[in-house]
Structures are given as C-alpha cells and as structure tokens.
Amino acid sequence: MFNLFWADEGGLPANDRGLAYGDGLFETIRMEGDRGALLSRHLERLVRDAGRLGITLSRSDLYSVFGDASARFSGRFDSHSWVLKLTVTRGAGGRGYRPDPRMKPSLLVASAPMPQMAPEAGVDVDFSRVPLTVNPLLAGIKSLNRLEQVMAARELNDSLFEVIMSNSEGYLLEGTRTNLLLKTSQGWSTPPASSLAVSGVMRDWVLECLRGRGEQVVERPLMPEDIIGQECLGLYLLNSVLGVVPVRSLAGHDLPVDGGLATICNLLETLE
Amino acid sequence: MFNLFWADEGGLPANDRGLAYGDGLFETIRMEGDRGALLSRHLERLVRDAGRLGITLSRSDLYSVFGDASARFSGRFDSHSWVLKLTVTRGAGGRGYRPDPRMKPSLLVASAPMPQMAPEAGVDVDFSRVPLTVNPLLAGIKSLNRLEQVMAARELNDSLFEVIMSNSEGYLLEGTRTNLLLKTSQGWSTPPASSLAVSGVMRDWVLECLRGRGEQVVERPLMPEDIIGQECLGLYLLNSVLGVVPVRSLAGHDLPVDGGLATICNLLETLE
Numbered sequence: 001m002f003n004l005f006w007a008d009e010g011g012l013p014a015n016d017r018g019l020a021y022g023d024g025l026f027e028t029i030r031m032e033g034d035r036g037a038l039l040s041r042h043l044e045r046l047v048r049d050a051g052r053l054g055i056t057l058s059r060s061d062l063y064s065v066f067g068d069a070s071a072r073f074s075g076r077f078d079s080h081s082w083v084l085k086l087t088v089t090r091g092a093g094g095r096g097y098r099p100d101p102r103m104k105p106s107l108l109v110a111s112a113p114m115p116q117m118a119p120e121a122g123v124d125v126d127f128s129r130v131p132l133t134v135n136p137l138l139a140g141i142k143s144l145n146r147l148e149q150v151m152a153a154r155e156l157n158d159s160l161f162e163v164i165m166s167n168s169e170g171y172l173l174e175g176t177r178t179n180l181l182l183k184t185s186q187g188w189s190t191p192p193a194s195s196l197a198v199s200g201v202m203r204d205w206v207l208e209c210l211r212g213r214g215e216q217v218v219e220r221p222l223m224p225e226d227i228i229g230q231e232c233l234g235l236y237l238l239n240s241v242l243g244v245v246p247v248r249s250l251a252g253h254d255l256p257v258d259g260g261l262a263t264i265c266n267l268l269e270t271l272e
Numbered sequence: 273m274f275n276l277f278w279a280d281e282g283g284l285p286a287n288d289r290g291l292a293y294g295d296g297l298f299e300t301i302r303m304e305g306d307r308g309a310l311l312s313r314h315l316e317r318l319v320r321d322a323g324r325l326g327i328t329l330s331r332s333d334l335y336s337v338f339g340d341a342s343a344r345f346s347g348r349f350d351s352h353s354w355v356l357k358l359t360v361t362r363g364a365g366g367r368g369y370r371p372d373p374r375m376k377p378s379l380l381v382a383s384a385p386m387p388q389m390a391p392e393a394g395v396d397v398d399f400s401r402v403p404l405t406v407n408p409l410l411a412g413i414k415s416l417n418r419l420e421q422v423m424a425a426r427e428l429n430d431s432l433f434e435v436i437m438s439n440s441e442g443y444l445l446e447g448t449r450t451n452l453l454l455k456t457s458q459g460w461s462t463p464p465a466s467s468l469a470v471s472g473v474m475r476d477w478v479l480e481c482l483r484g485r486g487e488q489v490v491e492r493p494l495m496p497e498d499i500i501g502q503e504c505l506g507l508y509l510l511n512s513v514l515g516v517v518p519v520r521s522l523a524g525h526d527l528p529v530d531g532g533l534a535t536i537c538n539l540l541e542t543l544e
Contacts, residue, residue: 011288012284019290022418097422133406134405146293147294
C-alpha cells in the first residue's frame with residue numbers, strides 16, 4: 001500500500017524523496033466528468049514503471065483511489081474536461097540516496113483545469129537547443145526527473161507550441177510533453193521506444209490503433225531531414241491530455257496538415 | 273527573494289516544481305555547532321548553479337537564512353556535528369513544464385543528524401551497474417534530478433560504502449555521493465569537471481588545497497585500469513559532509529591506503 005495525500009489538503013512531507021531526488025514518477029490523465037481517457041493504460045504503465053524503479057504498487061488500490069478522486073474533483077471545474085495527476089514517490093526518509101527497502105510509497109492526487117486545446121489547423125514547432133540524455137535503465141519512464149524538459153520548455157512562447165529534443169547523435173526523440181509520429185508515402189514512423197525519455201500511453205495507443213487498421217507503422221530513428229523534406233505527408237504530436245496535434249510548421253518550414261489522424265484515433269473514444 | 277519554508281514546520285506546497293519535475297537544486301553542509309564547513313563555497317555554488325537554471329538567488333539573503341538556521345537547529349542534536357540541507361526550487365505553479373518567469377523560488381531549510389563517519393582504515397567500493405548520463409547543459413549541478421544516483425545507491429549495503437558510476441564510454445565519473453581523486457607516482461588526477469553529474473565543493477577545495485602546496489593535479493578521464501593497476505598509490509572519495517575518505521578495496525582489489533590526504537585537507541579547518 002501507499003500513504004495517500006490529497007493535493008487540496010496540502011503537500012508531501014518535507015523529507016519526501018520525490019522532492020529530494022525526483023525519486024518517483026507520475027501520470028496525467030485527461031478526464032471528462034468522472035471518466036478518464038486511456039485510464040487502464042495509465043494505471044498499468046504506472047504500476048509497471050514503478051516496478052522498474054523498485055516501487056511496488058497495486059493496480060486495484062490505484063483504481064480505488066481513481067474512483068475517490070473522480071468523485072472528489074469532477075464538478076469542481078467550469079469545464080466538463082479536467083486533468084487528474086497521480087504522483088508516486090518512493091516515500092519519505094532513507095539514508096541519503098540509499099532507500100530503506102521497508103519504505104512505504106507516497107501517492108499525491110491532484111487535479112488541474114484542462115489546458116487550452118491546440119488549434120485544429122496545426123501548431124508551430126521548432127527544434128530545441130537543449131539536448132536530451134536518456135539513461136537506458138530509465139528510458140521511457142515518466143519519472144520526476146524532468147529538468148531537461150523544463151529547460152527546453154523555457155524556449156516556448158505563446159506562438160511556439162512545442163520544441164523537439166534530440167540526443168547527442170542528432171536523432172529526434174520527442175517534444176517536451178509530446179511524442180512524435182511522422183506520415184510518409186511509406187506509412188507511419190516514430191522514434192524507437194527504447195530511445196525515448198518518456199514513452200507516452202497516447203503513443204502506444206495510436207500505434208496500436210493504426211496497426212489495427214492495417215497501416216504500416218515502423219519504429220526507426222528520425223533525423224530532421226526526414227521531416228523537412230519531400231517525403232513528409234504530416235507530422236503529429238501525441239499527448240494523452242491533448243490527443244493528436246498536427247504540426248503546420250517546423251523551424252519555419254511549412255508542413256502538410258491533415259486532420260484525419262485525430263479523427264481515426266480520437267482520445268475521447270477511450271474514456272473508461 | 274524566495275518563499276522560505278522550514279522543514280520542521282511542514283513541506284512545500286503540493287504544486288511545487290521541485291517535486292513535480294525536480295526543478296531545483298540543493299546543498300548539504302557539514303555543521304559544527306553554528307559553523308558550516310566550506311560555507312561560502314556552498315552558497316556561491318548554489319547561487320551560480322541556480323543561475324544556470326534561470327533561478328535568481330541573492331547571496332546575502334542566503335547568508336541571512338544560514339544565520340537563522342544555524343541558531344535554530346544547532347543544539348538540537350546529540351552530537352556537535354550535524355547537517356544543514358538547503359533545497360531551492362523554481363517555485364510553485366507554471367504551465368506544465370513551462371515556468372512562469374515571474375515565479376518566486378522556494379527555499380526549504382532542513383537539518384539532519386550527522387551520518388556515520390567512514391573508518392580511517394578505508395572503505396570498500398565497487399563499480400556500479402547503473403550507467404550515468406550527463407546532460408552538458410546540467411553538468412556538475414547538484415540538481416533535484418538524482419534518480420540515477422538513487423538507483424545506483426540501491427546496490428549499496430552495510431559493508432559496501434560506495435559504488436563508482438561510469439558513462440556509456442566506460443569512463444569512471446563519480447560515486448553516488450562522492451567525487452574521485454586518484455594518487456599515482458605522477459601526482460593527483462580526477463575526472464574533468466565538465467564530465468561530471470555533480471561537481472562537489474569538497475572536490476574544488478581539495479584540488480585547490482593540493483595545488484596550493486605545489487602538488488601536480490590534472491583533470492583527465494579515468495578508466496578502471498588506471499585504479500586497479502601498479503600505478504595507483506591511493507584512491508580517495510571526496511564528500512563535503514564526510515571529508516576525505518580513503519578506499520581500501522575496489523571491486524575486490526586491494527588498494528594502498530594512506531591517511532595523509534585527510535590530514536592535509538581537513539574539512540574541519542574550513543568552518544566559517
């Protein structure tokens with residue numbers, strides 16, 4: 001089990017390892033009233049990736065907290081849409097970095113208003129100047145170590161929706177809060193999951209959704225010239241709160257915009 | 273200025289970015305009564321590295337908090353020695369990863385009992401199986417993104433004092449909570465500051481201290497064979513709370529132990 005904290009009643013203890021070391025992970029879930037989009041995928045990823053960090057969580061306990069949270073927070077917002085955030089940490093205490101194996105995890109449950117939706121006509125995106133480093137042991141985990149994304153997000157402004165981060169070899173990996181999906185005449189491609197800092201549940205679901213329709217989908221390293229070139233039929237940003245976001249320009253280069261993917265893979269059809 | 277929080281009165285707000293993203297940094301200072309070892313170096317590094325993250329701090333405000341903290345906490349511990357921890361975050365709120373530039377930083381002030389000293393006869397150390405990745409933009413900063421160190425510290429046990437982490441090229445970088453210093457017949461060597469995840473104030477001071485005595489000190493990449501070989505006259509772990517810690521064995525290989533460095537560079541002679 002975990003120690004449960006409600007964000008509207010206060011924060012975690014001062015010596016929680018989430019603050020001290022980013023020793024934990026989180027999920028942000030798009031809510032419509034008391035139902036969550038891609039809910040089971042979010043909770044399964046949380047249990048699985050917590051396990052990779054050595055933090056044991058019970059899926060059924062998380063469902064029970066979800067039930068309480070959706071009853072507690074839905075109706076508090078002007079909009080039917082809102083965001084539920086679950087933050088799990090290894091708990092409080094330990095001997096410096098070294099955790100105590102008997103430690104009880106902390107679960108902080110918070111709600112937030114729905115962010116502004118991206119325009120259907122597409123968004124403007126640039127390359128980030130902040131390199132992204134991925135530890136193979138932590139690849140894909142939405143951990144609380146997100147300082148690189150924060151530094152990159154400082155490059156955003158009200159007309160720049162997202163920046164795309166690359167590794168030291170120059171391969172495009174992901175946005176600060178989105179995964180990438182490219183459409184070409186050969187089909188769909190996306191950077192390999194093993195190369196990613198955060199491998200999103202929206203990405204997983206969209207890939208499955210496309211494969212289920214018989215579309216060609218490959219995971220392969222992407223370079224800037226794969227997108228800014230004749231081959232590109234569309235670039236999409238994937239985020240489990242905002243859904244499918246088409247890109248209309250990358251670093252000043254216009255890209256073709258096609259709203260079809262957002263219709264095929266409609267996040268709001270995944271409410272549970 | 274910052275919003276000041278005392279750990280003995282409670283934690284940070286639930287939406288603080290330190291917890292959410294590890295968006296901040298920290299210092300741990302060895303205290304003797306109301307005096308701190310390497311105090312001005314700690315506070316200068318905190319101001320400088322916060323600046324690298326885009327967080328503005330005032331040195332004089334930090335000194336003022338230090339005065340209040342040393343009066344508040346000294347005398348609370350059985351031992352004259354204790355540890356003062358200063359955690360600075362970018363503050364609470366923002367739009368996801370994207371900070372609000374008008375945000376006020378948070379400063380959390382905490383105290384902890386002095387950890388057990390390392391035996392003078394030397395400690396046993398091993399190589400970590402956890403690789404260390406260092407983003408050049410964040411190199412050296414004691415940020416709140418320390419999940420790699422936590423994962424490596426899970427390899428420690430009561431007879432294993434430290435593990436040494438390497439980058440993907442196989443170069444030895446640092447321990448989970450210590451920097452490395454090697455003595456050979458050619459002089460002293462230590463991995464370059466630009467390659468380190470955390471570049472400690474103890475490391476800086478010891479290098480200066482040795483150079484001030486006319487010793488030969490070089491920053492160069494270190495490989496395991498540089499230590500486990502005929503050349504090694506001593507391996508030292510440097511930590512600003514524990515001081516100079518000689519290593520008596522690395523991955524089962526006995527190393528020569530010489531307590532001289534701990535006498536030459538005595539942390540307790542730096543109290544301010």
